[in-house]
Amino acid sequence: MKERQEAIKRYIERKSDVTLSELTREFSDWSEMTIRRDLEFLEQRRFLIRTKRGARIMPTSYEVSVGMYGEREKRNCDLKQEIAAKAAALVETDISMYLDAGSTAMMLARELPDRNLIITTSAPNIGIEIVLKKKNPTVILLGGTLQRKTISTCGLNVLDQLKTLNIDTAFVCASGYTDATGFSVGGQHECVLKRAIIASARRVIMMMDSSKLNSILPFTFAQLSDIDTIVTDSKAPESIKAAFRAAGVHVI
Amino acid sequence: MKERQEAIKRYIERKSDVTLSELTREFSDWSEMTIRRDLEFLEQRRFLIRTKRGARIMPTSYEVSVGMYGEREKRNCDLKQEIAAKAAALVETDISMYLDAGSTAMMLARELPDRNLIITTSAPNIGIEIVLKKKNPTVILLGGTLQRKTISTCGLNVLDQLKTLNIDTAFVCASGYTDATGFSVGGQHECVLKRAIIASARRVIMMMDSSKLNSILPFTFAQLSDIDTIVTDSKAPESIKAAFRAAGVHVI
DNA sequence: TCATGTTTTGTGAATGATTCACATCGTCGG
């Protein structure tokens, strides 16, 4: 595969859904026809699906159905992308890591290097994404009941499963944070799971975009003291970041 | 949603990938324009994705990336469809069932009634498919390492997981069968898993299309005596079906 | 270095799909 085709593939993987004109603008060194041929090439290899109308493209992957394209999700896409890229830089080779469920985690999964990693996750869609796109990581799925809303598993025996699994770094997402309530999420099961993960991991990295600051959800699963690092986006107010740092948490 | 639109949706869900001309032929009571509008409608609701070239594709589902569209798979699509439909008729309400990994199982997942069911599976893609498309079933995913080839999990502790799980009916797929070797598959891990499932289920239903008869794969996981029912397609030779029946196995 | 064949890329015409505007038909409520 040519370098340009790789680049197009990567571009589309990021954007998930692009128009042909967008591509010709982005890759203006080449003609529309060449891009077209590349798309055809990539489609044959099942990296993408060509759609009609200005030729939009779709990545083969999962979130289509999971509703990652819901308007709310799409809106903060760039923020999440930024966070995922920063978080990926924290991933070391050969470590055992946990990857949470959620769209930010999905983006991180995409940004992960294709190296030896043991990735444990409760999100089957993320696990599949990794296994389909990368050759080297080993993915371990936690078993349990599959929740409709979050597409993540919740087992009564999570604790048992974690016993034989040593997690070095856990990448965890939160849906809300305030100083008073700590990190919170909407589901009780998730809450239990996250707590167990945080308790067993050596290092906890929280990924949270700025839109979630100062919002409270029903279940608190962690306090600032429980985590080592927060990865957030550039729109997070400096005052809050300072407060995090004052509590001894790395902020990236 | 109109009845016609529902029908189109169902049709595309089955075929996974259809052309506009195919649809106009199938729904010849309406004009091309109407079908077009329906597709637009369905696309907005994210039931499908319109592709170019008169051709439209169906969206949401998984096998796009899993390679269910490999030529080999596609070729026997109709056979598998037939098997899935027959197998779905054997599903009772409120039972606890196991659903194997594989493309036939995926088709069965689609054919399942949207009723109260406890569905245990080692195939996360199938689990997700069910959870996204149906409201009522509960899906339990077995945990473990996610295999790249089969998109199914294999845990060292499957037996532990199955201990607390009572499976009434297990729908199992095989990749090969001969009288001498019994039912076989290509992977060792799968083999172990299937054995464990068969041992713990009250009733075992084997789904196997005729193309797999008289072929041998490395690992045998069951003999005729282990199973209760075989669901196969109409192309299976009568002689083999008779032999199955002679061994006390129901053949459907 | 040149000649030659092969692969890649660009161009414009031809094709065919998609959209748009509008006409028609049927249904429902007044």
Added chain:
DNA sequence: CCGACGATGTGAATCATTCACAAAACATGA
């Protein structure tokens, strides 16, 4: 019965896509 509205069909206009071919880039061997 009328008028409004929604759904559907028709044909023209638009636009993406393909195709065939030419130009360019590249490699190969004399």
